[in-house]
Amino acid sequence: MPLPFLTADRAFDTADDVALPHDDRDRWRRPYRPGPWRVGAAAVLLLLASFVLFAAVIIAATAPVSSAGVVFGLALVVIVWALRLLRMGTWVSAQGLRQVSLFSTRTTPWAQVVTVRTVQQPVRWLGLPRTVQGQALLLTRRGRSTETLPPLLTSHNADFLGRDPAFDRAADSVEVWADEYRRD
Structure with a gap:
């Protein structure tokens, strides 16, 4: 049985001569796979949510419905947290x-990008x-030289620790996107 969600990202692993292995350039995409730390943390959160949902069913059968609703709401918050954790990245x-963090999303148009570099x-x-000590992919935006932006990627975050x-492939891919689309 083919699993298309596993083969969709293989273009980034096998594309040695093609820097931008995709067809639809208007679609938002993460140019790397989520790392094992991020996926593991989300899996643990979803496992916790399953226990909380099971507890909510037991509470709904034995206690007032309002208390079961609170526990269902808590499970929903944990599920949303796990999904947002998986969505985090560049x-x-x-x-x-677009830089997606746990509580916010920051989008920078290519016209405002001055440089994207690894340091x-x-x-x-x-x-x-x-x-x-590690590597970070930094973004410099036009007109915001004094503002310190968080790094786009680091070599020790949940996606790249030990990888x-x-x-290097992800940073190079983002730099190629920046070179292709930014306007000087």
Whole structure:
């Protein structure tokens, strides 16, 4: 049985000579696969949500419906949190570059992008306050030279921890998008 969601991203792994392996440039896409840390955390959250949903069914059968509704709501919050965790990352399209975090989304049109470059600097380890020496993909926007933007990608975030070649491919892919679409 073919699994199209597994083969859709293989173009990024096998496209050695093609920098932008896609047909629809207007569609928002993440130019890398989610990392094992991110997928594992989302799986644990979904497992927790299944237990909470099971508890809600038991509460609905034995207690007032209002208390079961609260537990159902809690399960829904955990499911939304897991899905948002999977959606986090850097997305690109012909319109611009989108950075999705847990609580916000920032979209930068290509016309405002000055540079996208990889630098060596201290980066946060798995998003925690601890910093380690690593690589970061930084965005410089037009007219906002004093504002410090968070890195688009880091070599020690939940997508690339322990996957240095994957970070290099993803950073190169975002840089190619920026070179193709930004206007000087």
